[in-house]
Amino acid sequence: MTDEKPSEAEKPEEKKAEAAKPEAAKPADAAKPADAAKPAAPAAAAPKPAAKAPEPVIPATAGKFEQFLKEHGIPSERLPLSLTIETIAVSGDVLQSALRLLRNSSEVQLDLLLTVSGVESNDTFDSVYHLWSYSNLDELVIKVLVKKSDVPEGDLPAVPSIANFWSAANWHERETYDLMGIRYANHPYMRRILNPWDWEGYPLRRDYKQLVDSLNDKNPHSMR
Amino acid sequence: MATEIQEIDLKTDEMIINMGPQHPATHGVLRLLLTLDGETVKHTEPVLGHLHRGQEWQGQNRTWFQYQALIDRVDYLSGMFTSWAMARACEEIDGTVVPPRAEYLRVMVSEMNRITSHLLWLGTYLIDLGAMFGFPFYPFREREKLFDLFEEIAGQRMMFNYIRIGGVVRDPKPEWLDKLKRFLDEFPDRIDEYETIVTQNPIFLKRTKDVGILTQAVAKDYGVTGPCIRSSGIPLDLRRTKPYSVYPELKFDVITFDKEGDTWDRYMARILEMRQSIEIIRQCIDKLPSGDIMGKKQMAGMRIKAGEGFSAVESPRGILGCYVISGGGEKALRFRWRNPSFCNLAILPELLKGCPLSDIMAIFGSIDVILPDVDR
Amino acid sequence: MFSNGDEIFKISRLTIVWLAGIFTIVWMVCWGLGIALPMLLTSQLGDKAALTNEILRAATPVIAILVFIPINAMFMVLIERRALALWTVRKGPNRVGPDGNFQTAADAVKLLLKEDITPTGADAVMHTFAPILFFAPSVFGAVPLLAAVTNNHPLFHVLNLPTGIFFVLAAGALPVVALVMAGWASNNKYSLVGGLRSAAQAISYEIPLVLSLITVCLMAGTLDLVKITEQQAGGILNWNLLGGGALTGLNNALAGGGAKALATSYFMGPISYVCAGLLVISLIISFWLYLTGACAEINRIPFDLPEAESELVSGYNTEYSGMKFAIFFLAEFTNLFVVSSITTVMFLGGGDNPIPPYILNNIPGIPQMVAAIRDSYFCSTLHIINPETFFATLWVIAKVYGLVIFAVLIRGTLPRFRIDQLMAFGWKRLIPLSLIVFIIVVFAREFVICHG
């Protein structure tokens, strides 16, 4: 709060000149969640003393679905991210078979695909699948992590598409492609869905620069 | 009619019509690229994004405190639910304990919001079906009454900013509860009135019965939620199946129909949900405990612990999910909305195949899609 | 119950003021052109004025209609909006003029001043002619009705045709061409679909409409509108709505004819009674058929598919603006008025008082009042009020606007059909039904002396 906010707010008229600043500041803030929390802690001690609690610690025992996938020969890895929902990471190669299995097997029946989201973290692009069930209470989060170092220069990270056998994923994958720039291989209709088809860049990426155009430009009388 | 034309095997050209983005019945700005054979729809391609406002981007570039004021705009007809979904996700990450009074108030205002949302749907749906000049005003009349109550408690009629991370922002006065009770007493009669005009009207029945049948298989494949899928016989109501907040303490049933749902079933499901919401609000008023209403300090530099969380609430249109990744700072690392309208709209091309032009509106209206919710 | 008395009072006042204004203006025009001016000319010029007077007499009704249609449409739009506001618990237009009285006049001025647009790629000639072609029949179609609705006022004698209803129906079938023209010439797919829909719909619904009217003509034995009206005189039991004269015997019996009158009319005993009952039912069904068909014919709401707003934006008139749109608008409301007038003449006894004379004349005060009006200076000397037609016209006005309000009520309640359902409804339900009714009437009327 104290480190970047006032500078940003006090000189709004300079914001255009420093257009890159928020973007620059954000990765720094986001890069190391733990670090970001620590320098903030002394300053923020006043408003929020609860900051003393560190990262959530997750028991590293294998979850139900991880076990299930292992039994069927699909390697997965539990991620220590959420306290309540089991989060596992699978590799892109086995994603389709894993989801097919989870969806169709009579044991788990994770047949409600809530969303497919794209997340950019420090060194990976994640494609996140939230799976629920129409018939029971199970929840599962599957992540496909694509290392940034693996993505060729000028190319998009690729994840196999599941839209061919699961229609719910169709638009979500298009949206993730549109906003986060993750290419879903073999998607039936890989086009931008929310932005215009000729939009440049992927708005939710950290390195995205907002276009300045005549319409959204600063009004000389406005104080934005 | 259409099938007869095909049997005679006339040579007909397909006609491509752009329905929207500026069309009286697309509830906002949706563009449907229709391929028509006569008046029969061959193929539909929805073109989205005319209302895209970058809500997720804004979530990542505003502080938590600021973003709370913006999310009512995600689904402007059910702002309480968007607020609630975000609040729940953040509370889940943060471990905030919400006071029971706040939880009851949340349930109350959300159910009120569900009623307003369904009322608006009812009015606009009848407009879609052509009853343009009389009936649609009646639901809006009751909706305005609820909005008056919202205005009193939240400050504005639609952009509430009422449910916050940790609780709710203002405690209602006893008079407010009395007003609400009075409204609840007269509202069932009003629903009866709507039903007298609409439910058994022969033209309405003709327009809606056996139109736009949504089979369970298709619905599951597309991840449809909300009244649409409940009317198709799948009892997925988060308030019951995965109860959150104080819903376990309230008495109500999941409304489902046994068969494959057509348009009329979806209409009926919403009518019944309104009646159900009345009962839920009544129970909440009776059980409303005293105490605090806020479990987390509301201030400009509010922070959420690092972590990620997904929370879902049962909005009037289906499961409204919010996936939050927090880095522990003032801003979120990633906001992701799972919008019921977005997912439900995806079945539109499936439902429209082979139906006449007039049914587009009957079917599209019955899914109850809000375009800002689709485009964010 | 009457918590809304204020609004009801306002709307009644508005109605009375407007109607009084409209008909005073129209009647003053007619009187001035058809009575006062010829009287003046005759007194000044003597026989030399005969030709001028003839021309004036012939021109009077047409000018009257041309004066009447725009202001009447203004009033109808206003009353429609006010009535819908009343039924949707609103206030309606109440800003322009006292209590919103001039709202539609202002709207009309706005429409006339708006830019007239012909879309790119449109067929400009047809685009321009379509509204005219749409509007003209509603003017000419209304002409023969004038004599009937004014109880054969001498001014409008000239217009009475022996085949009146036939002419009205023929004129009423013309606008379809205009709609198709408008739809095609607009170079807009929505308009095209709207125009084609309107053609299909009008052709389908013309049949039950005409059949139901033919039923009435069959009962009356004539196509002459004036004669049909005159036959129905004498109270509600004589109206075509209730059996097309099948209850005349009952009426005569009640009027004092006793059992003898009954026996004359229902000469076959029980069979006649049964047939009279059948006729009553048939004619009521015919009435309903006519209303339904007429709604479809003039694109009112359960059948407003050609301009279905939520589907086709605005159908055939999507691309119209300004003056041309105003003419469409005008014609639509005039059509509603014409259809209501036909219903009044054909089914509701025209200018007939629903209370039979044998009751009315026994009410104290009424005969004296009528006599007083008849003997007054206005009637006898200036011929401003013709006692034969004055009350009849009042009744016609009440009936016609009652039907208009009913159409508004329907508009405020019902959703719209789908096009294939509309066709199925027309061809599979209405046409067979109207044929059945027709056949029943053909046979049943042999056993009853109607209008006797």
Added chain:
Amino acid sequence: MANLISRAFGGLNEVRRGLATVFKHTFREPITKNYPDEMPDLAPHFRGRLALTVNPETGDHLCISCKQCERVCPDKCIEITSHKSPETNKLELIDFKIDHGLCMFCGLCTEVCPTLCIINTNDFEMADYSRESLIYDLKKLTLSQDESAFYFDRKEMPLPKPKPAKPAPAAAAGAAAKPADAKPADAKPADAKPADADAKTVEVKKPEIKDDAKPEVKTEEAKADAKPEPKAETKPEAKTDEPKADEPKA
């Protein structure tokens, strides 16, 4: 056939019922109002046009140029110009601009305002002919003494509103006294007592005491966290010297 006839009659009957229900509305009072003639009855917490209050008693401007609102505004529609006066070493407000064309009336600025200076009025009629005229400056924003008194009366009277005491005191007291106390603001023992006290006395002369409470709160916060604007806390003392003096006694 019989089925057909009964269906037809059933359908017609339903239509009749519908028509009757619509017709019944003839006798219901309209719910709409003649808006410009009769103004709507708005709730006290309605979030309308933003305005700056003055002390209803003394007429002093309540703004202390702390720029909390400027910082919290999601639309960045507030611009505050202030300078440090050389003699008193305190911030002085020069200009306060709000672009109502950008404002979305979320009310966040009013929530964070430590002195209850910026408020949402019940005015919503701001239509104008140009965007520039929607930018309100200090003069246009500041309410008169009477208006301020009216709004203080209207907004502060009800006890169960978390609005006035919440944001600033919460931060302040949370820092000062009870760190882990996750209670809403007015439940804070430290300032809840005085706040409650003046709430009780509000009936007698609420605006004065209200205003007195605010600067007091402000100073406390300033002492506690001393981080955003070290100059900010000096201002209220200067402004309202004597209320501050008797407040501790209370």
